[in-house]
Amino acid sequence: MLKKSLKIFFGLLIILMLMIALLLSDFNPIYKNEEFVLITKEVQKAQKEDLHSFISIYNKIYKKIEEPNCPCQNTANKITNIHYTSLTKRALYWLKIEKEFSHDECLKFVLVHYDFGYRKIGIKTASKFFFNKSIEELNEREKITLIAMLKNSGLYNPIRNKKGVKNRVDLLERISHNQNK
Structure with missing residues (x-):
């Protein structure tokens, strides 16, 4: 038996x-779904962007603290309307994207396609809007501000919530600098 x-x-x-x-x-x-194919092409296209300084700072910070979801999950969520797609389908997309692309590749996609509010899509547009600078001209604190906005662009909006953004950026700066020691 x-x-x-x-x-x-x-x-x-x-x-x-x-x-x-x-x-x-x-x-x-x-x-083979049209949306999935489009997203994978967009992830590949995002690799042409030079965002190494942002990725380096992001990885330094989030190596120390737990992130609620990874960039690959955010990438998978871009494929579908999150409210009308089954959890199983989203999970399969996420696992496939995680298998096909590295963490940094997904992060580049997120940086290029994230909605920073005020209809500012992508880190280059957000940099121009919030700091009136290109991403190459940003100092470390300004880069950390944009990275903080990735968690919640409404909550960490430097125009509407200056004190909240300052507190979050101070925390992320301390974490980033403690990683160097």
Whole structure:
């Protein structure tokens, strides 16, 4: 009886692993979805942007503190209307994007496509709007301000919530500088 139960258990486990492998493979038809294909092309296109200083600061900060969701998850959420898509489908998109692209590649996509408010999409546009500078001209504190806005651009808006942004940026600066020691 025990041998039969173990055989059934391991048989089901193997079938489950094969199903997961199939769901994450290129044979799954949901990855041929027009929106998914467009997002993967946009992630690849975002790699041409020179955002190494932002990625470096972001990684320094978030190595120390837990981030609620990774950039790959944010990328997957861009594909679908989050309110009308099943949790399973979003999870499959997320896992596939995480498999295909690195953390930094997804982060570049997020930096290029994030809505910073006031219809300012992307870090270059936000830099011009909030600081009247190109991203190359920003100092470290201004870069950290834009990185802080990635958590919640409404809450950490430097125009509407100067005190809240200052507190958040001070915290992220301390974390960033403590990483150097």
